[in-house]
Amino acid sequence: MPATAADIEIHRPYLLRYARLHLANPAQAEDVVQETLLAALEGGERYSGRSTLRTWLTGILKHKIIDQIRRASREQPLVDDERSEAEAVDALFAADGHWREFPQDWDNPETALDNGRFWKAFELCLQRLPARTAQVFRMREVMELPTEDICKALDISATNCWVMLHRARLVLRECLQLTWFDDAPKTK
Amino acid sequence: MIPSCKKASLLQSMQQDRALGPLERLSLATHLAICVRCRRVGRQLEFLRLAVRRFRDLDPP
Structure with a gap:
């Protein structure tokens, strides 16, 4: 056909x-x-x-x-400021490794998926990720590539890849918390 | 030993990228059993994955 x-x-x-x-x-x-x-x-x-x-x-x-x-x-590989990136994650945790802020419950977050304004907030949060971290995250989550393919394409180690993905997810989570879920009752 | 929330969140994240080893699975499960915060964040990480894929498949304007 x-x-x-x-x-x-x-x-x-x-x-x-x-x-x-x-x-x-x-x-x-x-x-x-x-x-x-x-x-x-x-x-x-x-x-x-x-x-x-x-x-x-x-x-x-x-x-x-x-x-x-x-x-x-x-x-020309994209370069993130590794130190400030590590600090972005460190800032979420107290010295003993506990969450600094009690993570709020996202009450039925799926309802946001039908809201055009949520997607605006989501896009802005994605855009705020540092370039290299965002590249790895998008290859993993948008293209759904296995980590080993990402490592090969970018010539980085698997551990480095996992650490960057962790960072990307926590930073994205934090951004959505602040820009959407904290305000959810108002914006619905 | 029970890992900290920071370590547990790394394990929860890595779980989306590779199979955890038996010790990693055990230490994550032990942590989650006592930590409502990380259980919450775990659900949120799953939601993020769903949201990115939904975002990708949105029809362009």
């Missing part, structure tokens, strides 16, 4: 948004999407119809994004 150019073109906005989640440079995002659509057209007969067309296209796009990230990382 070959996919036609029109079938494929419908998915361009989704693919572009997906690419932009990983590549800060809009021109690079456009490029990888363009390459993906071309590859899909040229190899159109390989689309088996077993997955949805969007899933199939996203699979091609993922490889192109990883290649791009790998190239960029070799040329």
Whole structure:
């Protein structure tokens, strides 16, 4: 079942948004999407119809994004200020390792998923992660890559990767606490 | 030994990235049994994972 150019073109906005989640440079995002659509057209007969067309296209796009990230990382790796990053996590805990602030209960957080304003807050929190940490987190959670693939692409150790993911999750959690859940009754 | 909340939160996070070893699982379970804070944060980390994927799949405007 070959996919036609029109079938494929419908998915361009989704693919572009997906690419932009990983590549800060809009021109690079456009490029990888363009390459993906071309590859899909040229190899159109390989689309088996077993997955949805969007899933199939996203699979091609993922490889192109990883290649791009790998190239960029070799040329000029993103660098976070490791010390201030470690401090960001340390600040959440007392000296004895207990939570400094009692984590609040997020009462039915799933209800926020239908709220457009929640997604605004979520996006802002994602954007506030330091560049390298965000890159690792997005490869893990958006692309759902196993840690070993992330380590290979960025040439970092698994331990380093796990520490960065921990940091990203705690900082994101804290940001949502402050910018959404503390205010939830008001913003609903 | 029961780990601190800081260590427990690292284990909870790593659990999303790799299988924990038997000792790690035991020490996390022991901690969670007595710590309502970390149980809460654990649920929130699961919610974060769900939210990122939902965010990814939102239709572009």
